[in-house]
Amino acid sequence: MIIVGELINGSRPAIGQAIVRRDAEVIIETARCQVQAGAQLLDINAGTGPDREAEDLVWLVDVVTGALSSVALCIDSPNPAAMKAGLERAGERGALINSITAERKRVETFLPFIQTHSCQVIALCMNEGGIPKEARQRLRIAEDLVETLTAKGLAPGRIFLDPLVCPISVDAQAGRTAMETTRLIKETLPGVRTICGLSNISFGLPQRRLLNRNFLSAMIAAGLDAAILDPTDTGLMANLAATQALLGFDENCMGYIGAAREGTLS
């Protein structure tokens, strides 16, 4: 299971303020605690306006790469210019692009960066028509995305498909649809991997962490390979350790037993 830490995001007030004030310490501490908690990659999202985003993203990349010698970055922006600037600054540390969709214009804008860097890419199962309601429709978009990207020279292993997670408070079938889409992708598209952000599932409901951590277990059982999440949520990480053991991904349950000994499962 690949864990992408989600906490360096300018839409979070502490991070947004740190970006404005160029307070590197807050960013470095947020990066360090996520890596210590088990994140293999860190999502970097400035979340600022189009006029400032490229500059802010470059600053974030500089701060994190300067302080942590080896963690890989997931450059997160809807803005092609900011994405390009952040990715170029990250160099070899820019491991993952978050994200493209099947919208033709978006694919065409982002493809040159993806082709010239060795990075991997998150591709959302949506297109000009928005997010389809049914899992099989999302699978069709996933198939189109993989066909387009592999035709341009990307190996399937560089593609992370995001089945898309909508709130169950809006659509009661949203969780089931995300699980089913994940299962269909893993069955139908060998070699590509799956990723999602968890927390959207619980939008508008109480005790969101309880829903997020159960959703993670169900999504891993459906075939999820990577998740964008808060690795400092100890209940979530305990569930992750338990689920890895339950699914046979944790040889002799050694990871689980080790975590229990270290007292990190409660």
Add this chain to the structure above:
Amino acid sequence: MIIVGELINGSRPAIGQAIVRRDAEVIIETARCQVQAGAQLLDINAGTGPDREAEDLVWLVDVVTGALSSVALCIDSPNPAAMKAGLERAGERGALINSITAERKRVETFLPFIQTHSCQVIALCMNEGGIPKEARQRLRIAEDLVETLTAKGLAPGRIFLDPLVCPISVDAQAGRTAMETTRLIKETLPGVRTICGLSNISFGLPQRRLLNRNFLSAMIAAGLDAAILDPTDTGLMANLAATQALLGFDENCMGYIGAAREGTLS
């Protein structure tokens, strides 16, 4: 989701002693707290030797039906004589037999009780050869069981198939096999339902409740209709409420929101 409370089991020391001492209060309290916590059925297992089991099971049935006016019972015994005695004493309250297997002798011994009562039956996916390692082999046994039982007049809706849960400490694939068997049964055998006991999954490992509750979520996502569990485990029941909402079984998340308001989700 049908919840069968597992706590009235003579192999638990407090219950074993209460059976020996004919201490009805302990049994009644154990029954009441499970019903209050959400159990629709109570498993009744004397767990005593063959010379005493029928008498002990009848006493347990009398105590529980005398104290609780409506809860249904799951009569749990490997011993045909005890099962017959317990089931006859329970009358209309004897809703479920726990359990038969595909072993021919066992089926032939138990079938007459099942046919003469209106009860439902738990059928384990094992036969004379033991428990198959592969999910597809367990499915074949499930198909045989359903064919045999329906040929004897049982409607599919009276059959609860148990995919069988072995410890992941012994076989790392045991959790995945149980999930896959459940999924195959639900795909292949319309009308029959699935049930399992949870706690065997975590045998031999630390922090068993953490594994049990994550396993419940994954099994429900795979299609589990009923579970034999400890309904007084609040973490487990919180996970159950979250999973029902995540899978779209909880209309407008009203059950989940109500549980959050009542403070039962932590």
